[in-house]
Amino acid sequence: MADLASLSDAIAELVHDGDVVALEGFTHLIPVAAGHEIIRQGRRDLTLVRMTPDIVYDQLIGAGCARKLIFSWGGNPGVGSLHRFRDAVQHGWPVPLEIEEHSHAGMANRYVAGASGLPFAVLRGYLGTDLPNVTDTIKPITCPFTGETLTAVPAINPDVAIVHAQRADRAGNVQMWGLVGVQKEAVLAARGSLVTVEEVVDELEPVPGGMVLPSWAVDLVAEVPGGAHPSYAQGYSERDNAYYAAWDPISRDRGEFERWVERVRSGDEVRT
Amino acid sequence: MADLASLSDAIAELVHDGDVVALEGFTHLIPVAAGHEIIRQGRRDLTLVRMTPDIVYDQLIGAGCARKLIFSWGGNPGVGSLHRFRDAVQHGWPVPLEIEEHSHAGMANRYVAGASGLPFAVLRGYLGTDLPNVTDTIKPITCPFTGETLTAVPAINPDVAIVHAQRADRAGNVQMWGLVGVQKEAVLAARGSLVTVEEVVDELEPVPGGMVLPSWAVDLVAEVPGGAHPSYAQGYSERDNAYYAAWDPISRDRGEFERWVERVRSGDEVRT
Amino acid sequence: MTAHDYTADEMMSVAAARALSGGQRCFVGIGLPSTAANLARRTHAPDLVLIYESGTLGSKPDRLPASIGDGILAETADAVISVPEVFNYWLQPGRIDVGFLGAAQLDKFGNINTTVIGDDYANPKVRLPGAGGAPEIAANCHEVYVVVRQSKRSFVDQVDFVTSFGHGRGNGERDRLGLRGAGPTLVITDLGVFRPDPDSHELVLTGVHPGVTVEQVREATGWELRVADDVATTPAPTSDELAVLRALKEAS
């Protein structure tokens, strides 16, 4: 059964140097506060996994937490590039960043395989593209019935998955709704999991479009109101589009960025 | 976009002699009225597909509509055996019935592959059992990354899938909730589809646990209140356990059964 | 309380219920397993997590479900999911502690047959319902408990058809196949309790229910039965267990 924990205790317990870590969230419900706590605790050599690395991954990469990124689309949505990500890939600053690059369909299916206890997934993907030339986790596979050739990708089973949800009850059952992305799959694929939630409630009222992750499928739950900021939690908050825009100049400049990191490390980073 | 049709027109349009037909429903929302209409229209040589063939398949088989059954569990749930199914398998009455037998996990994944436009699915299944000795649609497959051997099953893509749902709007968008079994997968795997619904409404109010199949993923919608009887439609009706029990003596006796079929053909079969 | 206060079926359900403990995740087959699992949840194991193949996680019915898809399983569940999801995301990766199964035929090595009686699959003596979820439940749960009424016909040397793999022909065959779970570790019948020998994996009688003799069990076993050095006698059902069991059955 999931235990309730503080965010700092949860990160200290679950995230270790060198771990494979997935913070998932498809624009909605991104566990940004958890990412900042990882920066604060100074984790190193992480393999970060995410379909859509956006600014929280830019921050983790810029802060030197990662040695590798497994992903399918990296950007500051609606704004532009991730400059810390680019700087790490193109100039190895502050540390070199290895990348393993897929498509969304490939990444989604890698999580599905991970959640399903299978070593690989099959899809109609990548055909004709240059991705198999640069990514060795894309291989052909033959249908044993029709002889047709399709594409296989290996399961992702992170050491820890972190997601944000609207709420949990005191027993640690987690409820989320709206765009749920690949969060369930990430949690089920991972060996350990942390869910940050907007609030812990006595009882989870059913919600249209709601999904429940039972307590016994989650390791730790931390109550972190606003923990998805600047992304949003449907029913709780709006996306802070200004923050995304404001990130661009910080991200472009190493000095600006280092001052930002200092503020996070000292706990001064204002959340809203 | 889905068209609204009467049940008899829908069956006439979609179900043809020799078709592969899946009437799905995992105890809940079984499209029984549609099955009776197939009997009434005298379809022959159908390949019937269903994870859990129960009394409506016993009826279709007894009425001589089927030449083959693809399934994973056949019985009268909570009561006992399907005697028309047994009679067809063991004595070829009224016509011989070929069977292709899987496990639930295998059948569910065959539908998933069908819905996904893939020729096969992979699972951890059947290992050590006698099923691969009698069913040739179960084959080993090797993971191209780990070398591990798993099991492959081919996609099911029925000519037509028929399911029952709580309601649809006038545009043909379908809404169902409660135990949804493998209904979405069956509809998406099929070349044609019919959804019978308890009622057609102006607007689909969101419901906790509800799932919507967009109009453009469905061919025909027929309003058939009570169309799942003796199974149930959560929010609309209760399961008629007495009907299941009453089926047993009818099913045991060819004469009793033939009188039952006569009543269905003449339209006299009382629904509730 | 005397032996006449409860039936052999009731003793079996009570003994099976007792084998479950709180907090376990239990994948429940309909019929005898469901009766026992619900009894456990209503007595000593209130936080037992019941998972049904119809797609319910954490069902908490207050009566016995009439079928695997009884509405009460969905209405009282923590989560209702699709059937593909229950098999792929929840059963297959080994998230379930105990798979709780019935059997039409069970053999000496815990293999289960629910497919056909008779040697010829194409022309069976009796056509049974088939596999359902059992093969993958038996493969992927950490362990499997089987509840079955015992007779020479149901308790056989070798099943006519291996629907769900137990220990194969024993002696580690299960490990060699690479199956994840430990397979059948406990068999409970209306006469007694059996566990596989740790090496040969042959089922050994380790307990008898009150009033049942080892000789009676032998008579109802279709192979030369091995008997443990110490055969325990199952404590009779308590009045509380019987009351809850009967209330569950009456309510449905």
Add this chain to the structure above:
Amino acid sequence: MTAHDYTADEMMSVAAARALSGGQRCFVGIGLPSTAANLARRTHAPDLVLIYESGTLGSKPDRLPASIGDGILAETADAVISVPEVFNYWLQPGRIDVGFLGAAQLDKFGNINTTVIGDDYANPKVRLPGAGGAPEIAANCHEVYVVVRQSKRSFVDQVDFVTSFGHGRGNGERDRLGLRGAGPTLVITDLGVFRPDPDSHELVLTGVHPGVTVEQVREATGWELRVADDVATTPAPTSDELAVLRALKEAS
């Protein structure tokens, strides 16, 4: 209305919107494609079905979504599903009529690059966002429309990296690969309209926007441009189209 009443970007969005027709299922990339698709739905194609890779089927936003996961896409959708489901159950089997994509680089055969600029993947001149959903959108939709601002740098003879396969090196390579959809059948830029030659699959200029000359298009094309015998001139945006487009943008 004169050429000064609208921008080249507005002309591009209007032209792209017009290419869509009612009832079509359109898989919409964020940015220019999303602008055009929403404009179409708010003008001549009210029953256009918009599908976003964040897992929304039939979104009906009344403003332009700020991102692929804008809450308004979920709140106005017929159905909200998981990301694996949108790719596996809806895109992959070929249920979508039109995949509507942008591009950082597009080549003569409609191949799209959104990965790296430069010849060396490991040490790129510019690191772009990557593939996202585009490779499978390009592979599995019945056809693909590309909307892109045109320049010699974005309109190249051969992309540095094939992120999403268009027609490969042409002459039926797409068919030979066994891809299901027809691939890019239409490219709309801020200067004009291109369609692949039916045999060679090389992009051919078939239309120019008002006030744009073929020579200007040639100048902004990184290969020796083929021009159709009849080059149409795109009708200028109507005041209604412009009003709706601007209202959509203002609201977001």
